[in-house]
Amino acid sequence: xxxxxxxxxxxxxxxxxxxxxxxxxxxxxxxxxxxxxxxxxxxxxxxxxxxxxxxxxxxxxxxxxxxxxxxxxxxxxxxxxxxxxxxxxxxxxxxxxxxxxxxxxxxxxxxxxxxxxxxxxxxxxxxxxxxxxxxxxxxxxxxxxxxxxxxxxxxxxxxxxxxxxxxxxxxxxxxxxxxxxxxxxxxxxxxxxxxxxxxxxxxxxxxxxxxxxxxxxxxxxxxxxxxxxxxxxxxxxxxxxxxxxxxxxxxxxxxxxxxxxxxxxxxxxxxxxxxxxxxxxxxxxxxxxxxxxxxxxxxxxxxxxxxxxxxxxxxxxxxxxxxxxxxxxxxxxxxxxxxxxxxxxxxxxxxxxxxxxxxxxxxxxxxxxxxxxxxxxxxxxxxxxxxxxxxxxxxxxxxxxxxxxxxxxxxxxxxx
Numbered sequence: 001x002x003x004x005x006x007x008x009x010x011x012x013x014x015x016x017x018x019x020x021x022x023x024x025x026x027x028x029x030x031x032x033x034x035x036x037x038x039x040x041x042x043x044x045x046x047x048x049x050x051x052x053x054x055x056x057x058x059x060x061x062x063x064x065x066x067x068x069x070x071x072x073x074x075x076x077x078x079x080x081x082x083x084x085x086x087x088x089x090x091x092x093x094x095x096x097x098x099x100x101x102x103x104x105x106x107x108x109x110x111x112x113x114x115x116x117x118x119x120x121x122x123x124x125x126x127x128x129x130x131x132x133x134x135x136x137x138x139x140x141x142x143x144x145x146x147x148x149x150x151x152x153x154x155x156x157x158x159x160x161x162x163x164x165x166x167x168x169x170x171x172x173x174x175x176x177x178x179x180x181x182x183x184x185x186x187x188x189x190x191x192x193x194x195x196x197x198x199x200x201x202x203x204x205x206x207x208x209x210x211x212x213x214x215x216x217x218x219x220x221x222x223x224x225x226x227x228x229x230x231x232x233x234x235x236x237x238x239x240x241x242x243x244x245x246x247x248x249x250x251x252x253x254x255x256x257x258x259x260x261x262x263x264x265x266x267x268x269x270x271x272x273x274x275x276x277x278x279x280x281x282x283x284x285x286x287x288x289x290x291x292x293x294x295x296x297x298x299x300x301x302x303x304x305x306x307x308x309x310x311x312x313x314x315x316x317x318x319x320x321x322x323x324x325x326x327x328x329x330x331x332x333x334x335x336x337x338x339x340x341x342x343x344x345x346x347x348x349x350x351x352x353x354x355x356x357x358x359x360x361x362x363x364x365x366x367x368x369x370x371x372x373x374x375x376x377x378x379x380x381x382x383x384x385x386x387x388x389x390x391x392x393x394x395x396x397x398x399x400x401x402x403x404x405x406x407x408x409x410x411x412x413x414x415x416x
Contacts, residue, residue, distance in 0.1 A: 062101055069094040069109070072158035074411035083405075089114040090158060090411070093125065105130045126179060126232070137187040140201075143232045144184055146177040147199035147246045148260040149316050150303045159415035162312070162345045162356045162379065164391045168371040169318070169339025169362035176318040176339065177230035177262065177299060180204060180242070195250040205242035206230035207269040208295065208322060210332065211366075225322055225335040225365050226272065228297075238267035240294055246301075254308055260301035265294040266322065268332070295332075296323035312345040335365035347381075354379040356391075367399040385415040 071092045077085030091113045099105040109125035128142030145153045151170045155161055169175040182203030189196055211226040244262030251257070303316040317340040324334045343358040356377040363370055377391035389411045395404035 064097075064099045066097040066099075067094060068097070068416060070157045070159045070413065070415040072411055072413040074164060074409060076407055076409050078405040078407040080405045085408075093157070102132055104132065124232075136189050137185060140184040140186065141182075143179060143181045144201075145179050146230070147184065147186065147201065148177050148244065148262055148299060149246070149301045149318055150258065150305060150314070151316060152176060152178055157415065158411065158413035159385055159387055161413075162343065162354070163358060163375050163377045164389045164409040164411035165375070165393065167316075167339070167341040167343075167358060167360040167362075167375075168373055169337065169360065169364075170316075170341070172231065174339060175228075175320050175337035175362065175364070176301070177206065177320075179232040180230075181232045181234060182241075184245075191249065195253075197248045197250075198245065200245035202241055202243050204233050204236040205238075205240055205264050206266050206297065207233065207238060208266050209270045209272070210268045210327075211272045223327060223330045223332055225268075225332055227364075227366075228266075228320055228322065228337065229270065230320075237269055238265075238294070240265035240267065240297075242266075242297060244299065255306045256304070258301075258303045260299070260303070260318075262297075262299035264297050266297040267294050268325070268327070293325045295325040297321070310347040310349060312343075314341075314343045316341055337362075337364045339363070352381045354381060367402060368397070370397050370399055370402075371404060372396045372398055387411075387413050389413065 069092075072090035073088065074090055075085060075087050077083060091111050093109055093111045095107070095109045097105060097107050106127075106129055108127040110122065111125050112120060112122050115121050124143060126143045126145055128140045128144050131139040131141075133139055147153055149170075151167065156166060156170075158164075172178060180201070180203030182201055184199060184201035184203075186199040187197070189198075207229045209226040209229060210223055213222045213224070242262055242264030244260070244264075246258055246260040248256050248258040297320070299318065299320045301316070301318040304314070306313045317338075319336060319338040321336045322334065325332045339360065339362040341358055341360040343356065345354055345356045347354045356375075356379065358373075358375045360371070360373045360375070362373075373396070374394045375391055377389055379390075380388040382388065389409070391409040391411075393407050393409070395406055397404045
């Protein structure tokens with residue numbers, strides 16, 4: 001019910017007059033007592049006005065607070081002999097939003113998970129302050145998910161991902177960047193009769209892992225790249241920034257085509273099996289990165305998605321390349337990591353069941369991690385944000401002499 005300040009004041013005044021008449025008719029009440037009652041009435045009027053103002057602010061708040069997130073639990077079993085399978089707590093990821101008017105918003109996601117030894121692991125997935133510059137642009141500063149491609153920034157939450165696992169190469173230490181710390185501009189605009197969206201950023205960039213092979217006699221035989229750690233680092237330890245982004249075009253509301261790129265330099269900051277004395281350079285245990293020359297770092301990507309009421313079709317490709325570098329008298333040859341997947345999900349009409357199939361081909365600089373995977377799944381949609389999944393992965397390492405275990409996966413995923 002809507003009550004105006006004018007109405008409240010009028011009712012208060014009538015009440016005051018009604019109280020005042022018997023007071024004035026009594027000769028036993030002093031002027032001081034009368035003044036005290038008038039002051040009390042004034043305080044009541046002031047309080048009523050304050051209540052009305054607070055009600056107006058509540059209906060039209062300057063700040064909005066919102067909490068969202070997701071969680072999942074599951075079970076996994078490989079075809080390997082002796083594997084009896086394991087139940088697991090996948091992750092609990094609360095997401096917080098705190099917005100002031102249409103000017104600024106803080107957004108952050110935490111992730112908690114249970115390790116194999118039972119300990120609890122926690123990390124910051126992202127935390128940024130977003131300034132709404134205008135209707136077509138937002139300035140994002142802090143830690144954010146990588147805008148390269150679609151999977152990491154839009155599809156990785158377990159209740160959104162159609163299968164219980166990420167496509168090989170799109171998880172951690174894969175071909176696709178995961179997150180970064182820096183500054184990003186993103187937004188959308190009209191392009192003729194089409195819509196478009198964009199993201200452009202500068203960030204600290206990745207760090208490179210290396211591995212040393214010895215000759216069996218205590219000397220180094222070779223050193224090679226082992227992986228790219230493309231997850232947000234709180235400091236730019238190698239002193240090299242990266243620049244990149246993504247442009248997405250929507251020729252129609254159901255179709256989006258995106259292209260991505262990233263370029264810069266990176267250094268080796270992590271190693272395995274490395275004895276610094278083998279290279280004739282003095283390095284402390286935490287590795288003096290100045291011993292390595294900077295490598296070029298380049299990423300290209302493409303993604304396509306088409307969806308209607310019951311059908312969701314996706315394709316995504318990402319390739320990361322690190323250039324040649326040197327350490328002592330050794331040379332690390334240029335290396336690439338590439339992956340692509342195509343996925344089809346179909347919701348059976350007039351039912352809560354959804355069938356999914358995905359094929360992925362992941363190639364890395366080390367043959368042991370290469371993977372060709374066909375994953376099939378059947379989902380039951382209890383609600384749009386509560387999903388039960390069963391999936392089977394047929395995994396194959398295409399390199400001679402190497403194999404990969406197939407596995408069954410069960411998952412309950414809940415988005416809130």
